[in-house]
Amino acid sequence: MGFARACSVALVGVDGVVVEVQADLEPGVAAFTLVGLPDKTLVESRDRVRAAVVNSGAAWPQKKLTVGLSPASVPKAGAHFDLAVAAAVLGAAEVVDPDAIADLVLIGELGLDGRVRPVRGILPAVVAAAEAGYRQVVVPRQCAAEAALVPEVAVLGVGSLRQLIAVLTDAPVPEEDPPDGEGRPDPMLAGLLLPGAGLGTGLARGAEDGPDFPDLGDVAGQHGARRALEVAASGGHHLFLNGPPGAGKTMLAERLPWILPPLTRQDSLEVTAVHSVAGILPPGEPLVSRPPYCAPHHSATMQSLVGGGAGIPRPGAVSLAHRGVLFLDEAAEFSAKVLDALRQPLESGHVVIARAAGVVRLPARFLMVLAANPCPCGRHTLQGSGCDCPSSVIRRYQARLSGPLLDRVDLRVEVEPVTRSDLLGRGGRGEGTRAVADRVREARERAAARYAGTPWRGRGSAGRAPGAGGPVRGSGR
Ligand SMILES: [Zn+2]
Incomplete structure (x- = not known):
């Protein structure tokens, strides 16, 4: 008991790489360790996830909790792993069914109150998920239309962690306050x-x-x-x-x-x-x-x-x-x-x-x-x-x-x-x-x-060929 995995996407420029988020619960002194997260923003993720889970009405597991993001070699930055980390923790604690989240790709930042905040780079992240064979993504509600540009995946837009838990446990989905408009445009x-x-x-x-x-x-x-x-x-x-x-x-x-x-x-x-x-x-x-x-x-x-x-x-x-x-x-x-x-x-x-x-x-x-x-x-x-x-x-x-x-x-x-x-x-x-x-x-x-x-x-396609003057190798269009 006490293990679950979910997925998210790391962005390298405008390319995404699917990242697996694993959560493991063991008996022992309550602690929360995150591994595979070099970026400062991600370390802060730990506090956001804990507060968001508690403020969403779920109990925080009082055990030794380890969450890892892999592969470790992929540079990870940004706050958008929060949602996947929270889902994996809830899966390990069996608040939600671990099988229900194993093939989900979740992208979103969590507020301390449990709201899901919009993040940058949804489209390339969802494209990467689709290319890696995933067919279901969970994104911030404000980003659902952007995610839906990728026809291969089913998109669930959530306004809060509470809503996500409700969807995953087949409970009635609660209404949420309107979004606080954070995040964009810069x-x-x-x-x-x-x-x-x-x-x-x-x-x-x-x-x-x-x-x-x-x-x-x-x-x-x-x-x-x-x-x-x-x-x-x-x-x-x-x-x-x-x-x-x-x-x-x-x-x-x-x-x-x-x-x-x-x-x-x-x-x-x-x-x-x-x-x-x-x-x-x-x-x-x-x-x-x-x-x-x-x-x-x-x-x-x-x-x-x-x-x-x-x-x-x-x-x-x-x-x-x-x-x-x-x-x-x-x-x-x-x-x-x-x-x-x-x-x-x-x-x-x-x-x-x-x-x-x-x-x-x-x-x-x-x-x-x-x-x-x-x-x-x-x-x-x-x-x-x-x-x-x-x-x-x-x-x-x-x-x-x-x-x-x-x-x-x-x-x-x-x-x-x-x-x-x-x-x-x-x-x-x-x-x-x-x-x-x-x-x-x-x-x-x-x-x-x-x-x-x-x-x-031709050099027409909005921007000319590399090099000064020659035509560009292309698709033959
Ligand atoms: Zn002059």
């Missing part, structure tokens, strides 16, 4: 994201749903830049917009995701997994279906750009822009180190974050838009000096964007200041997003047809 990262993230920017809906997205027709003038935007979207080319402040560079960049085609199902799942690990999926919209847009500020740190942080590493801007658009406004103002860090994802489509327990690899294949002022004051023009910046200062300023970075940018456009007649609409309103998006889609379909039957595919 306000620090939320500001980075516009489309698809539902953060009150008005950009969250699909282009098909109505006029609630930034329209390319709103951009006054800028015929050359608009054309470049379309070419960038069609061919998956990185773009450099050089021009004075107020010329509309940001407006142009913001409109790029909306002329890109919607994400394929596979790309949607990839992007959603990254955003899930970042903790920025908007409640009620579990699947990201539009190419994301991420515009980090030029004061961005290395970590916010490439990812990192304690516990489960948070994806940085380059990963949040995966399969979408990364916009670096005032690119020359970013630190040289940060700009240099872009070279790896531009080459390989992923970033590697070094951790104490090994390296974590996160996807980061994006379409990059750089924007810069021509000089520190911004008024310098190609035709002649519109400003008083000394030419040496101008040269130094422009040299801050390193050669290796600009070498990967196919399209460089001088964005001219907006003229009075443009603002007054004398040149007529430009084409809207929808018309341009249609042409982009057609161009990509033509490219796909051209590559059909070859091992190559």
